[in-house]
Amino acid sequence: xxxxxxxxPAAALLALAALSAGAAxxxxxxxxxxxxxxxxxxxxxxxxxSGSGQLACASCHAPDYAHAAPNRLAVQLGGKKVNVxxxxxxxxxxxxxxxxxxxxxxxxxxxxxxxxxxxGYTQDGRAATLAAQARIPLLARHEMANASPQAVVKKLRAxxxxxQFRQAFGAAVFGDSRKAFQRALEALQAYQFEERSFHPxxxxxxxxxxxxxxxxxxxxxxxxxxxxxxxxxxxxxxxHYNGAGLNGSVRLFTxxxxxxxxxxxxxxxxxxxxxxxxxxxxxxxADHPRASNAQYCGMFKTPTLRNVATRSVFFHNGQLKSLAxxxxxxxxxxxxxxxxxxxxxxVVQKYNDLPPRYRANLDRQMPLDGRKxxxxxxxxxxDMQDLEAFLRTLTDRDLLPAQAAVQTVAPAGAxxxxxxxxAGALGSHLARQGDLxxxxxxxxxxxxxxxxEAGSRDAVQLPVLQKLGLVSVQAGMVARTDAQGVERQVxxxxxALTPAGQKHYVQREIATVTPAGETxxxxxxxxxxxxxxxxxxxxxxxIVTVAAGGAAQRETTATFTYTxxxxxxxxxxxxxxxxxxxxxxxDGEGRLQMKQRMRYGAAGWEAVAPxxx
Numbered sequence: 001x002x003x004x005x006x007x008x009p010a011a012a013l014l015a016l017a018a019l020s021a022g023a024a025x026x027x028x029x030x031x032x033x034x035x036x037x038x039x040x041x042x043x044x045x046x047x048x049x050s051g052s053g054q055l056a057c058a059s060c061h062a063p064d065y066a067h068a069a070p071n072r073l074a075v076q077l078g079g080k081k082v083n084v085x086x087x088x089x090x091x092x093x094x095x096x097x098x099x100x101x102x103x104x105x106x107x108x109x110x111x112x113x114x115x116x117x118x119x120g121y122t123q124d125g126r127a128a129t130l131a132a133q134a135r136i137p138l139l140a141r142h143e144m145a146n147a148s149p150q151a152v153v154k155k156l157r158a159x160x161x162x163x164q165f166r167q168a169f170g171a172a173v174f175g176d177s178r179k180a181f182q183r184a185l186e187a188l189q190a191y192q193f194e195e196r197s198f199h200p201x202x203x204x205x206x207x208x209x210x211x212x213x214x215x216x217x218x219x220x221x222x223x224x225x226x227x228x229x230x231x232x233x234x235x236x237x238x239x240h241y242n243g244a245g246l247n248g249s250v251r252l253f254t255x256x257x258x259x260x261x262x263x264x265x266x267x268x269x270x271x272x273x274x275x276x277x278x279x280x281x282x283x284x285x286a287d288h289p290r291a292s293n294a295q296y297c298g299m300f301k302t303p304t305l306r307n308v309a310t311r312s313v314f315f316h317n318g319q320l321k322s323l324a325x326x327x328x329x330x331x332x333x334x335x336x337x338x339x340x341x342x343x344x345x346x347v348v349q350k351y352n353d354l355p356p357r358y359r360a361n362l363d364r365q366m367p368l369d370g371r372k373x374x375x376x377x378x379x380x381x382x383d384m385q386d387l388e389a390f391l392r393t394l395t396d397r398d399l400l401p402a403q404a405a406v407q408t409v410a411p412a413g414a415x416x417x418x419x420x421x422x423a424g425a426l427g428s429h430l431a432r433q434g435d436l437x438x439x440x441x442x443x444x445x446x447x448x449x450x451x452x453e454a455g456s457r458d459a460v461q462l463p464v465l466q467k468l469g470l471v472s473v474q475a476g477m478v479a480r481t482d483a484q485g486v487e488r489q490v491x492x493x494x495x496a497l498t499p500a501g502q503k504h505y506v507q508r509e510i511a512t513v514t515p516a517g518e519t520x521x522x523x524x525x526x527x528x529x530x531x532x533x534x535x536x537x538x539x540x541x542x543i544v545t546v547a548a549g550g551a552a553q554r555e556t557t558a559t560f561t562y563t564x565x566x567x568x569x570x571x572x573x574x575x576x577x578x579x580x581x582x583x584x585x586x587d588g589e590g591r592l593q594m595k596q597r598m599r600y601g602a603a604g605w606e607a608v609a610p611x612x613x
Contacts, residue, residue, distance in 0.1 A: 037193070042159070049138070052144075055143070060143075073318070075087060078145060097198070099121060100247065101119055102117070110241050119256045121133035124300065200398065203306065204217075204420050205251070220389040224391070228240075228387055228390055239255055240254055258281065262362055281297070281298055281299045306394045308391055309323055337350045367379065401419050401538060426607065437525035438461070438528060443526075446492040460578050462493075476494040505525070506524055531563070534560065537559045538558075555598065561592065570586070
């Protein structure tokens with residue numbers, strides 16, 4: 001959707017955001033739940049309310065994951081045998097309390113943009129209230145799969161909290177199954193409205209906006225906030241509005257509107273294996289048939305950016321797996337489309353999940369302004385890293401990494417550094433240098449007869465890369481010295497990167513440390529995947545070291561898990577067999593723990609390169 005806006009200087013937007021955000025008081029301390037909300041709480045965690053007896057609301061909306069999915073699946077499994085895949089990624093249930101009902105022409109809360117489709121629950125807005133939304137998963141065949149509302153009520157009547165249900169809604173409530181089912185939906189709604197963890201408003205950004213202790217943003221976070229607000233760079237403010245909003249809301253980081261942005265098709269969703277299938281957002285609603293609502297096809301609701309750094313899958317189809325990739329997609333969808341879409345017979349299949357007849361609906365706002373491939377992207381690499389650092393300040397306090405028995409200490413005169421500053425620096429480091437590379441530094445690479453028998457990895461690995469179309473091979477001759485010290489010309493197979501392979505050769509200084517402790521710096525490597533920060537798990541109590549100039553500095557070691565973004569060929573059985581370490585790292589996504597040395601400097605935390613450790 002194209003929304004007309006006035007251009008406002010970034011500094012003015014920052015001031016507006018801080019002013020409006022500061023008008024809201026933090027959420028009050030948790031109060032006892034009402035009788036209806038307490039019933040809703042028990043229902044939310046009750047697996048018996050599903051057709052399988054194995055799924056509760058919390059199974060897909062786990063509190064420890066911002067009330068979103070607790071795994072990295074693009075879609076979840078449901079149904080009576082928990083074997084039916086869904087069609088969309090699970091959204092978070094947090095910060096939904098101010099969502100208005102859907103309207104084709106909803107006034108935008110920013111007071112500037114033209115009215116357009118907005119509001120409603122679910123990613124296409126089909127439910128007008130949280131109670132109406134709760135009905136959908138209870139009855140959907142690919143979710144909790146109850147046969148009917150009456151089947152749900154029968155289970156409630158037998159539940160351990162049935163008497164509480166009667167106390168909340170009347171002794172005769174189960175006498176009318178239709179009304180009892182409606183009361184059950186209202187109980188779930190009451191729980192989400194009253195339970196503070198659904199809307200705590202206690203992130204670092206909230207502390208900043210309210211001028212509270214602990215809310216001092218790092219230089220990178222402040223720069224990222226500027227990128228977020230700059231209409232010529234991130235322009236996030238345009239849709240993820242954080243000013244005074246509808247129904248008295250503030251800093252929700254969404255304007256409730258809808259947009260089509262051309263997210264790449266996700267082949268991991270079983271429904272997408274049918275060539276003619278496309279999820280068209282608003283046009284999937286029964287009251288918005290495609291023939292008469294073509295102008296809305298492909299549009300999905302703009303989610304809040306709160307807790308975005310805790311997510312493992314993004315967009316309606318879960319195609320992207322890291323926040324860094326999402327930012328990069330917005331920045332380079334148009335300038336480097338080959339990064340995001342498949343190439344067929346030399347042609348990039350841009351917008352491959354949106355049928356051509358609906359592509360006029362694509363949002364053309366910055367940074368998705370349709371600029372030519374090969375042109376300069378709106379944001380620099382530094383801009384993207386800073387933007388990610390800022391977005392990490394939107395994480396609720398209960399989702400921050402546990403500090404265990406350690407604390408992060410800043411130099412004398414500075415405030416205590418919170419975990420999100422460390423996570424932001426670690427995330428930025430991985431965005432720059434989180435490539436999973438295989439030690440193929442210099443090309444072409446020669447393989448001589450007998451190299452395989454001698455244990456050469458190149459002799460085993462390069463033919464697999466050739467089969468995958470990443471390298472080519474031709475015969476050559478090279479001088480080698482034999483066991484007697486005589487130099488001879490021997491035939492070799494000379495492997496060179498193909499154009500497809502060259503896309504995965506990362507040209508930058510890459511430092512490696514030998515077993516003897518020697519640091520070797522090379523100018524590039526062939527890389528098969530990109531690691532991004534999943535979760536910062538813990539960090540050691542910082543130690544004081546002495547720099548070369550005699551100044552004291554503080555260092556710590558951060559332990560974290562990661563997500564992996566890899567092309568399909570990197571997941572092939574053949575490649576995994578000859579690159580076992582690659583397979584090990586990819587299989588460890590979300591659970592294998594890595595460590596990184598971090599140092600506190602003038603600009604905050606930064607990763608320590610191998611040559612400096």
